[in-house]
Amino acid sequence: MKKIIIAIDGFSSCGKSTMAKNLAHEIGYIYVDTGAMYRSVTLFALRNGLFDSEGKVNTDKLRDRMKDIHISFILNHETGRPETYLNNENVEQEIRTMEVSQHVSLIAAIPFVRQALVAQQQQMGREKGLVMDGRDIGTVVFPQAELKIFVTATAEVRAQRRFDELRDKGIPADYDTILQNVKERDYIDSHRSVSPLCKAADAIELDNSHLSIAEQQQWLMKQYKKAVE
Numbered sequence: 001m002k003k004i005i006i007a008i009d010g011f012s013s014c015g016k017s018t019m020a021k022n023l024a025h026e027i028g029y030i031y032v033d034t035g036a037m038y039r040s041v042t043l044f045a046l047r048n049g050l051f052d053s054e055g056k057v058n059t060d061k062l063r064d065r066m067k068d069i070h071i072s073f074i075l076n077h078e079t080g081r082p083e084t085y086l087n088n089e090n091v092e093q094e095i096r097t098m099e100v101s102q103h104v105s106l107i108a109a110i111p112f113v114r115q116a117l118v119a120q121q122q123q124m125g126r127e128k129g130l131v132m133d134g135r136d137i138g139t140v141v142f143p144q145a146e147l148k149i150f151v152t153a154t155a156e157v158r159a160q161r162r163f164d165e166l167r168d169k170g171i172p173a174d175y176d177t178i179l180q181n182v183k184e185r186d187y188i189d190s191h192r193s194v195s196p197l198c199k200a201a202d203a204i205e206l207d208n209s210h211l212s213i214a215e216q217q218q219w220l221m222k223q224y225k226k227a228v229e
């Protein structure tokens, strides 16, 4: 069967990674979580004092340090899912903290950061057979992707999902703080000057506010089958 590129974009915490990861697992494709890459650069910047006391990024210093940031994905054989590594350290958990979530959209708006990460993402798709999720996959990274999905859900539903996830992992979280963060990131991601979050003209939209994980998975599998027919 022909191999294709599947681009899944959409708003924060709506289930993109869940859909992308499960589909890739089922059809034997590589899965790439591009949000994890922006989160890894953010973690590096936080650890290396590249934000000032007002929360602004020192872009000159970050530009100099980009060469020291190496991001990779390594399969966890127990879960069958890839995990994120920053300079050979497993940071899969650490990149999901509220602190990283509260800084990541500023980092993702910087043109040289996007340029570097987009180049790596395009490299990963050279052989096709790839499911990639993010904000600009169908518009900028792979505008020629054979299947493009744009996922939405209400901000309240998305904040609740993220809250439940953090609670289940034992990470302290507050619903109102998460809701505020989700809305803030939606705003910054949709209004930045470089590659703002928007639906590609040829993307299929899915509002999954009232769908279960199993239902959205069935829907996605149908779209995949149509695309490879």
Ligand SMILES: Nc1ncnc2c1ncn2[C@@H]1O[C@H](COP(=O)(O)OP(=O)(O)O)[C@@H](O)[C@H]1O
Pocket: 011, 012, 013, 014, 015, 016, 017, 018, 019, 133, 161, 162, 164, 165, 208, 211, 212, 213, 216
């Ligand atoms: N349809 C759904 N119904 C309920 N929870 C969902 C659904 N889809 C995903 N989730 C859960 O919502 C949380 C956020 O999903 P995730 O895939 O990380 O979103 P995104 O990649 O868009 O940020 C996860 O805990 C996931 O298990």
Ligand SMILES: Nc1ccn([C@@H]2O[C@H](COP(=O)(O)OP(=O)(O)O)[C@@H](O)[C@H]2O)c(=O)n1
Pocket: 011, 012, 013, 014, 034, 035, 036, 038, 039, 104, 105, 106, 108, 109, 133, 134, 135, 136, 137, 185, 189
């Ligand atoms: N392709 C991408 C992926 C993520 N991002 C940025 O990275 C942040 C984190 O992405 P994510 O997918 O991990 O976020 P969640 O939806 O999982 O909360 C987003 O809010 C965007 O600012 C981006 O700009 N472009």
